[in-house]
Amino acid sequence: MRARRVLPAIRNAEVVTRWAGVRPRARSRAPILGPLPGRAGQFIANGGFKIGFGMAPKVADVMADLVLKDVDLVPDGFRIEDNF
Numbered sequence: 001m002r003a004r005r006v007l008p009a010i011r012n013a014e015v016v017t018r019w020a021g022v023r024p025r026a027r028s029r030a031p032i033l034g035p036l037p038g039r040a041g042q043f044i045a046n047g048g049f050k051i052g053f054g055m056a057p058k059v060a061d062v063m064a065d066l067v068l069k070d071v072d073l074v075p076d077g078f079r080i081e082d083n084f
């Protein structure tokens with residue numbers, strides 16, 4: 001709505017997509033990694049917030065070990081149960 005006010009030329013333009021653009025943040029500022037409770041075979045790697053770019057390679061390593069080898073190297077404080 002604000003964009004339409006600022007730029008009348010787009011007043012009647014069709015909205016083709018929407019994006020909330022909300023940074024994914026857990027209760028703490030640490031990402032959340034691990035198996036999704038109650039959903040066998042499903043995992044979560046989210047909550048990167050403002051450190052997600054820097055953390056992504058390590059998150060990928062940890063999640064690959066967990067998903068592919070069943071080796072749990074999730075750091076303390078990053079587990080789903082640490083965030084609820």
Ligand SMILES: Cc1cc2nc3c(=O)[nH]c(=O)nc-3n(C[C@H](O)[C@H](O)[C@H](O)COP(=O)(O)OP(=O)(O)OC[C@H]3O[C@@H](n4cnc5c(N)ncnc54)[C@H](O)[C@@H]3O)c2cc1C
Pocket residue numbers: 021022023024045047048049050051052053054056059
């Ligand atoms: C609005 C917003 C703002 C953010 N701001 C910051 C910031 O300022 N600083 C910061 O450090 N972090 C920020 N983050 C967090 C950061 O973007 C993430 O933590 C980071 O991108 C996670 O990297 P990733 O490689 O794990 O996952 P992603 O970047 O999500 O990459 C996963 C990729 O896998 C692809 N994919 C998914 N499923 C499949 C499939 N089945 N087959 C093939 N490809 C697939 C997706 O298309 C995607 O390209 C922000 C996030 C958002 C949403």
